[in-house]
Amino acid sequence: MLSTLDKGLYPNAIRRLILDQSKRANVGHIGSCLCVAEILAALYGEVIKGNPGDPDRDRFVLSKGHAALALYAVLRLRGQITDEELNTFYCDGSFLGVHPERAVPGIDFSTGSLGHGLSIAAGAALAARMQESRRRLFCLISDAECNEGSVWEAAMFAAHHKLHNLHVIIDANGQQAFGLTRDVLNASNLNERWNSFGWRVSEVDGHSVSALVNVFSSGSSDSAPHVAIAKTTFGRGVSFMEQGRPLSQAHLPVHPINWHYLPMSDQEYEIARAELERAR
Amino acid sequence: MCRLAAQDPRIVLLTGDLGYMVMEPFQRQFPDRFFNAGVAEQNMIGLATGLAEAGFLPYTYSIAAFAALRPFEFIRNGPVMHNLPVRIVGMGAGFEYGHAGPTHYGTEDIAVLRTLNGLTVVIPADPAQTTAAMLATSKLPGPVYYSLGKDDRAVLPELGGQFELGRIQIVRVGRDLAMVTMGSLAREALTAASELAVHGIESCVAVVSNFNPDPVDDLADLLANHSQVITVEAQALSGGLAACVGTIIASHGLACRLKPLAVRTPPDGTSGSQQDRWRKHGLDRASIVSSVLTTVRAAYP
Incomplete structure (x- = not known):
């Protein structure tokens, strides 16, 4: 049994909080949050080392900041924020907005603008090396985020400077804000692209906690930075979201993009919650 | 460094x-x-x-x-x-x-x-x-x-290397007109002020060297004592020095008229020396003098 699960960081526990808070706040971005549940469970349960106050703790940059609610759920399950604090998500004046702010305990970097996080993570990884710290940097980006030129600026720098303490996870859900990634700017060969930029590339099932943990614990003597392309399903864990069906708005065409935007109706919430309960 | x-x-x-x-x-x-x-x-x-x-x-x-x-x-x-x-x-x-x-x-x-x-x-x-x-x-x-600025020879001895956050530096005193400038154009403005003195116009030249915090108190004091101010900057008109001075005049209700000299026109494909560009945009010494003379004559016909 993985200690990930001992710590209560079950992917579906993360998902339940995502659904509860999205419903309470009546907001979207649900699909993007659901699909990173295993990635965050693996990272925060097993991979990321060090206590919150330790300057040499590993750091995490959520560059796909619109999945902040999934991160808040993890912070809640780890006891870094309280139920009362989590219940301020999306409320006026709250630090728990749709995108993460460093004012929140456990969040080191504010993000939300795609293409920003990796350059910060590269700088932080360089800093760790200069300070002779063993801390590692983990940065979660999305496949669509690779549209941004700044991602490749940072990728070049990290490879040139052999920042092997830097690990990037690409949430490869194939979906972006206005269509499928293959239809918008096709980058189906992400593996080759990162490899040609000088990175060590792994491909992994983004919904297998043990596979994800394995990818980050398999030590490498390689001096290159590491990118794990994690294949995920948008809206994972809720069948009608995975299928792109908005149950309550039958007039909308079936498309995964729907669950990038839509909040849940009462009926959708009940069905989604019941599915998660059955999957326990 | x-x-x-x-x-x-x-x-x-x-x-x-x-x-x-x-x-x-x-x-x-x-x-x-x-x-x-x-x-x-x-x-x-x-x-x-x-x-x-x-x-x-x-x-x-x-x-x-x-x-x-x-x-x-x-x-x-x-x-x-x-x-x-x-x-x-x-x-x-x-x-x-x-x-x-x-x-x-x-x-x-x-x-x-x-x-x-x-x-x-x-x-x-x-x-x-x-x-x-x-x-x-x-x-x-x-x-x-x-x-x-990258020109080591462009020195402004009147400034004496003074710098203080939230403050301005007065590099020339004069009662007829306030001239507020920044960057390497300060030297051009100061030369223009000397030439204006020949025409009988004494300018007070202030150098702004920092924003955020803006030197609000110093500028408000200066502007309260002058009925005319000319700003001289190699920046777009919106958002730069003129915008700062204009906001202070308006928000303090000062009886001071602003003549902003700044970059107002879009790029037209030409290039040239710094001096040539200043001239083109009406920011060189001669243009400053001419703008002041026009402004002052309009105010005191």
């Missing part, structure tokens, strides 16, 4: 692949604290953000237009939003890269970066003030942008 770095081990220098004959001494003296980020200004600011969060004091360097404009959003969401001590150095303020053409002009950097609350903007008028300003601001806990 070398002096600062010798005293402060947190200092790291990043360049966007520029600084030939400028960077080498630092690179030689502190090879472990010098990084060429390549021609990638957004990433350079991101790197600096990550370094600063870990306790370093990173300085980034490029031509003003590239240092400030290309990575604007990275500056906003990085050092500013995280309130980290990143130092952004933009070289070649105004039209200093004259013959290089409009892509290389620093004519919006100050106006644009002034909009970022929390980013101190420093515009030294000459090398001595540059040194004073860099020393005075090196320990600030938040981010700083420096819009620097």
Whole structure:
């Protein structure tokens, strides 16, 4: 049994909080949050080392900041924020907005603008090396985020400077804000692209906690930075979201993009919650 | 920079692949604290953000237009939003890269970066003030942008290398007109003031060298004592010095008329020396004199 699960960081526990808070706040971005549940469970349960106050703790940059609610759920399950604090998500004046702010305990970097996080993570990884710290940097980006030129600026720098303490996870859900990634700017060969930029590339099932943990614990003597392309399903864990069906708005065409935007109706919430309960 | 770095081990220098004959001494003296980020200004600011969060004091360097404009959003969401001590150095303020053409002009950097609350903007008028300003601001806990001139010979002895955050420097006194200027144009404005004296017009020349915090009290005092002010800057009209002075006049209800000399026209494909560009945009000594004479004659026919 993985200690990930001992710590209560079950992917579906993360998902339940995502659904509860999205419903309470009546907001979207649900699909993007659901699909990173295993990635965050693996990272925060097993991979990321060090206590919150330790300057040499590993750091995490959520560059796909619109999945902040999934991160808040993890912070809640780890006891870094309280139920009362989590219940301020999306409320006026709250630090728990749709995108993460460093004012929140456990969040080191504010993000939300795609293409920003990796350059910060590269700088932080360089800093760790200069300070002779063993801390590692983990940065979660999305496949669509690779549209941004700044991602490749940072990728070049990290490879040139052999920042092997830097690990990037690409949430490869194939979906972006206005269509499928293959239809918008096709980058189906992400593996080759990162490899040609000088990175060590792994491909992994983004919904297998043990596979994800394995990818980050398999030590490498390689001096290159590491990118794990994690294949995920948008809206994972809720069948009608995975299928792109908005149950309550039958007039909308079936498309995964729907669950990038839509909040849940009462009926959708009940069905989604019941599915998660059955999957326990 | 070398002096600062010798005293402060947190200092790291990043360049966007520029600084030939400028960077080498630092690179030689502190090879472990010098990084060429390549021609990638957004990433350079991101790197600096990550370094600063870990306790370093990173300085980034490029031509003003590239240092400030290309990575604007990275500056906003990085050092500013995280309130980290990143130092952004933009070289070649105004039209200093004259013959290089409009892509290389620093004519919006100050106006644009002034909009970022929390980013101190420093515009030294000459090398001595540059040194004073860099020393005075090196320990600030938040981010700083420096819009620097690259001509070591463009000195303004009247300034005496004075610099103080939130303050202006008066480099000439006069009762008839206030002239407020910044950067390397201060020298041009001061020469114009001497020529205006021949016409019987005594100008008080004030140099603004920093925004955020803006020198509101000093400017309000100055403007309260003059019925006419002319601003002289190699920046776009909106957002720069004229905007600052105009806001102070209006918000303090001062009886002072503003004549703003600034960059008002879009690039037209031409380039030329700095002096030529100043002339083209009505910012050189002769244009300042002529603008003042017209303004004063209109006010006192």
